[in-house]
Amino acid sequence: MTAPLVVFFVLAALAVIGAVSLILQKHPIHSALSLIVVMVALAGLYLLLGAEFVAAVQIIVYGGAIMVLFVFVIMLLNAGVEEHTNLSKMAGAPGLLLVVALAGFVAATIAKSAESVHAAPQTGELASTLGISNMIFKDFVYPFELTSFLILVAVLGATVLAQREKS
Amino acid sequence: MTSFLSSNAELVITVVKIALLLFIVLTVNAYLTWFERKVVAHMQSRWGPHRVGPHGLLQPLADGLKFLFKEDPTPAGADKFVYYLAPLLALALALTSIALIPFGPEPLPWKFYGKAIYLGIVSPDVNIGILALFAITAMGVYGVALAGWSSNSKYPLLGGLRSSAQMISYELALTMSVVGVLLMAGSFNLKQIIEAQAHHPERGIFGWNVWPQILGFFCFFVAAVAETNRVPFDLPEAESELVAGFHTEYASFKFAMFFIAEYTSMITVSCLCSILFFGGWLSPFPASWTFTHYLPSVILIPFGLWVILDGFRYETMFGRIILPGVGTAIAGLGAVFVLLPNVNEFIQAPFWLLSKIFVFLFVYVWMRGTLPRFRYDQLMAFGWKLLLPLSIVNVIVTSFVILARMTWGAK
Numbered sequence: 001m002t003a004p005l006v007v008f009f010v011l012a013a014l015a016v017i018g019a020v021s022l023i024l025q026k027h028p029i030h031s032a033l034s035l036i037v038v039m040v041a042l043a044g045l046y047l048l049l050g051a052e053f054v055a056a057v058q059i060i061v062y063g064g065a066i067m068v069l070f071v072f073v074i075m076l077l078n079a080g081v082e083e084h085t086n087l088s089k090m091a092g093a094p095g096l097l098l099v100v101a102l103a104g105f106v107a108a109t110i111a112k113s114a115e116s117v118h119a120a121p122q123t124g125e126l127a128s129t130l131g132i133s134n135m136i137f138k139d140f141v142y143p144f145e146l147t148s149f150l151i152l153v154a155v156l157g158a159t160v161l162a163q164r165e166k167s
Numbered sequence: 168m169t170s171f172l173s174s175n176a177e178l179v180i181t182v183v184k185i186a187l188l189l190f191i192v193l194t195v196n197a198y199l200t201w202f203e204r205k206v207v208a209h210m211q212s213r214w215g216p217h218r219v220g221p222h223g224l225l226q227p228l229a230d231g232l233k234f235l236f237k238e239d240p241t242p243a244g245a246d247k248f249v250y251y252l253a254p255l256l257a258l259a260l261a262l263t264s265i266a267l268i269p270f271g272p273e274p275l276p277w278k279f280y281g282k283a284i285y286l287g288i289v290s291p292d293v294n295i296g297i298l299a300l301f302a303i304t305a306m307g308v309y310g311v312a313l314a315g316w317s318s319n320s321k322y323p324l325l326g327g328l329r330s331s332a333q334m335i336s337y338e339l340a341l342t343m344s345v346v347g348v349l350l351m352a353g354s355f356n357l358k359q360i361i362e363a364q365a366h367h368p369e370r371g372i373f374g375w376n377v378w379p380q381i382l383g384f385f386c387f388f389v390a391a392v393a394e395t396n397r398v399p400f401d402l403p404e405a406e407s408e409l410v411a412g413f414h415t416e417y418a419s420f421k422f423a424m425f426f427i428a429e430y431t432s433m434i435t436v437s438c439l440c441s442i443l444f445f446g447g448w449l450s451p452f453p454a455s456w457t458f459t460h461y462l463p464s465v466i467l468i469p470f471g472l473w474v475i476l477d478g479f480r481y482e483t484m485f486g487r488i489i490l491p492g493v494g495t496a497i498a499g500l501g502a503v504f505v506l507l508p509n510v511n512e513f514i515q516a517p518f519w520l521l522s523k524i525f526v527f528l529f530v531y532v533w534m535r536g537t538l539p540r541f542r543y544d545q546l547m548a549f550g551w552k553l554l555l556p557l558s559i560v561n562v563i564v565t566s567f568v569i570l571a572r573m574t575w576g577a578k
Contacts, residue, residue, distance in 0.1 A: 029249065029316065036309070043302075056298035060342075064305025065335065068312070072331040075316045075324065129294075129355065 015041035176280035197227035210536035221486030239419035249317035254424035257310025261431035296357040318416035326412030336550040337393040343558035344386035347565040361447035368454035375446040437527035448516035471498025
């Protein structure tokens with residue numbers, strides 16, 4: 001095995017273990033920590049594909065900002081171990097079925113397109129900072145601006161909700 | 168053996184460099200505590216540490232030993248895994264960020280099995296240098312926040328909450344304030360950011376980013392101090408309110424790990440300030456003033472002689488032996504630079520970078536000796552209502568100036 005392949009399998013294993021542990025952990029903080037492991041492992045995979053910028057942004061935005069907010073809220077509310085109601089226990093059985101179905105679907109898709117997966121080129125120029133900025137600010141500038149507008153609306157909504165009690 | 172070395176030269180170089188850098192950073196950290204205590208003491212008309220060794224120079228060693236031998240209790244009801252993970256995370260991330268700093272533009276004059284040896288662990292050509300640094304800083308919050316949460320104690324929890332809120336707030340300003348510099352350099356690469364400040368070698372100090380980016384520098388430095396939890400932003404460990412904040416329940420070497428992490432991030436921030444705004448390894452003098460290349464010797468030789476003289480007058484026998492020895496070594500180093508022009512040429516870049524880092528470390532200590540702590544609401548208002556808008560204004564103004572220059576062609 002070549003070195004990048006070893007790194008790939010280590011990172012992939014980390015991501016999968018993190019994702020499983022995210023679901024199985026009892027305490028919300030432990031789940032949040034598992035999610036951080038998944039995020040960082042994904043960033044490593046992006047780096048392996050040559051997408052340096054995306055990898056860094058993945059850690060800064062998801063690993064840093066968003067997960068810090070999660071952890072902050074869990075700490076602030078001092079959320080303890082999750083309580084299970086009868087309904088949430090019952091949800092396990094159909095959930096398992098869905099997991100099997102989804103896994104089968106994904107496996108079938110990969111098996112079908114195995115050759116095109118192998119032939120996938122390194123991201124290269126397109127994933128460089130220049131390539132991404134060209135895409136965001138030239139080719140897809142209107143969808144990008146629309147998305148920023150959507151986020152602005154969400155921010156305004158949050159502000160209004162937070163100030164509701166004053167009026 | 169030889170075949171192993173030649174086929175894995177890159178790996179061997181990296182491992183040796185990591186070990187060396189670890190040793191240097193940890194030693195510098197230890198003496199930074201000595202420096203801080205000494206400087207703050209003199210600012211407050213005290214002597215500071217001066218019992219252990221001449222001028223207290225062995226105090227860091229005594230402190231380190233003390234950390235190793237202290238009892239290390241774990242609080243009842245603590246979340247064991249997270250409690251042990253937090254200091255590890257804090258220290259590991261702080262040390263990783265140092266690995267991304269380039270300390271000089273040129274590789275060492277000799278090669279190791281055909282591989283160039285650069286100063287700094289990664290080669291200076293990492294394209295996302297500054298972004299990777301921000302990524303590591305962004306993860307740095309977890310050490311403090313998790314330590315506060317996992318201790319199962321109210322003061323650490325409050326400290327952890329404060330630090331998460333503080334770091335989220337100031338990270339925005341920190342990142343935005345650098346955008347101006349990135350726009351001027353057109354790159355995330357730390358080496359290219361420095362080289363962009365050398366476009367006019369004859370301008371020397373006036374070519375640095377700090378002049379056009381003075382607003383950005385102000386925002387960056389303030390936000391960076393807040394990110395490192397140092398005075399006046401040390402609310403997560405405000406000792407008058409929270410005992411010792413997030414690390415109240417940590418003793419022995421686990422506490423030392425937080426301590427080392429904090430001092431290491433101080434060094435990283437000083438490196439970043441020098442690189443982004445103060446020309447990194449560039450000399451402040453115009454490039455044609457070659458006589459300034461003797462400055463390292465001009466500083467080192469008199470300083471060494473002064474240490475020798477001071478040593479002869481020192482009160483203890485130990486000091487009278489050690490200090491002249493140290494002074495001779497320093498003066499000797501200065502003499503080597505005078506006598507070997509090649510070596511002198513090579514150390515110019517690292518010399519300037521290290522001098523600038525030293526100045527910023529002094530500013531850190533100076534602030535600690537001078538400024539009172541912020542109140543929590545002041546801290547939030549300062550970050551969100553002043554720093555963030557200022558750094559956004561800086562980005563907009565810089566982009567317009569660059570756009571205007573591109574359009575009307577000032578040069």
